[in-house]
Amino acid sequence: MNRKILCVLVPVLLLQCALPVQAALRVVACEPEWGALAQELGGTSVDVSVATTALQDPHQIQAKPSLVARMRNADLVICTGAELEVGWLPILLQQSGNRKIQSGQAGNFSAADFVRKLQVPANVDRSQGDVHAAGNPHVQTDPRNIARIAAAMTARLQQLDPAQASGYAQRAADFARRWEDAMRRWTGQAAKLKGVTVVSQHNGFVYLYDWLGLKEVAVLEPKPGVEPSVSHLQSVLSTLKATPATMVLYAAYQDPRPSEWLSRNSGIAAVKVPFTVGGSEGAADLFGLFDDTIARLLAVSKR
Numbered sequence: 001m002n003r004k005i006l007c008v009l010v011p012v013l014l015l016q017c018a019l020p021v022q023a024a025l026r027v028v029a030c031e032p033e034w035g036a037l038a039q040e041l042g043g044t045s046v047d048v049s050v051a052t053t054a055l056q057d058p059h060q061i062q063a064k065p066s067l068v069a070r071m072r073n074a075d076l077v078i079c080t081g082a083e084l085e086v087g088w089l090p091i092l093l094q095q096s097g098n099r100k101i102q103s104g105q106a107g108n109f110s111a112a113d114f115v116r117k118l119q120v121p122a123n124v125d126r127s128q129g130d131v132h133a134a135g136n137p138h139v140q141t142d143p144r145n146i147a148r149i150a151a152a153m154t155a156r157l158q159q160l161d162p163a164q165a166s167g168y169a170q171r172a173a174d175f176a177r178r179w180e181d182a183m184r185r186w187t188g189q190a191a192k193l194k195g196v197t198v199v200s201q202h203n204g205f206v207y208l209y210d211w212l213g214l215k216e217v218a219v220l221e222p223k224p225g226v227e228p229s230v231s232h233l234q235s236v237l238s239t240l241k242a243t244p245a246t247m248v249l250y251a252a253y254q255d256p257r258p259s260e261w262l263s264r265n266s267g268i269a270a271v272k273v274p275f276t277v278g279g280s281e282g283a284a285d286l287f288g289l290f291d292d293t294i295a296r297l298l299a300v301s302k303r
């Protein structure tokens with residue numbers, strides 16, 4: 001007997017025929033990279049919504065009512081943590097009235113908790129600008145961090161949705177295999193970037209540099225989150241006379257003008273990197289994010 005006939009003949013099964021057997025876990029990701037990872041690991045067991053786009057500055061998001069509404073209905077909120085969203089996420093969580101996603105609950109996942117942080121300050125002095133006391137939060141620029149976070153995220157999905165635990169395990173194993181292969185390819189391609197000197201517009205790439213062995217010689221922002229003045233740009237320019245750099249990197253969400261100014265005045269290339277999924281046409285998913293980032297760096301490196 002086929003399923004259609006069964007549904008008509010057996011009333012008790014009607015509900016099961018009309019509704020999916022298991023409602024998907026409602027996931028809200030603060031940034032596109034975590035939305036993409038949740039989708040990779042959750043498949044059809046998750047319903048993912050992303051709070052921001054690659055063209056928005058994740059340090060400074062407006063806590064809009066539409067975001068509060070999404071948080072209200074979420075089973076799991078996945079953010080970077082390490083104070084990246086300190087200016088907007090606490091307001092959203094509080095206004096959501098959703099106990100499941102508050103800090104410390106299983107429905108609150110901070111990706112940066114699961115990796116070794118770089119640039120953790122010995123003491124926090126807020127006069128030094130938008131300093132992150134928990135260390136540099138931009139952990140998604142190193143694919144080794146993505147692998148660690150994927151493992152932790154899988155465990156959290158299984159905890160919240162135990163009925164689908166074996167499905168999550170299967171997807172995680174499949175992702176880990178494809179990610180390992182991709183990382184081998186990327187490190188091979190990027191071998192010639194080792195030791196290349198670079199300038200950053202914002203200190204958003206320390207994990208990328210740590211992974212590939214790039215050497216940062218200057219940062220255009222005088223303090224994190226502070227737009228560089230012309231006099232600060234001039235001082236970076238003179239630094240480069242003593243310590244030349246090959247390129248200046250800025251993220252897709254940033255105003256390109258400081259990097260373009262440096263490029264014009266020093267002759268080094270200004271490179272826009274996607275920074276997260278959706279930051280460029282090539283960065284359509286997590287794999288594309290690193291394919292495209294490395295391609296852009298290789299295109300301007302002369303070594």
Ligand SMILES: [Zn+2]
Binds near residue numbers: 059137203224
């Ligand atoms: Zn930052």
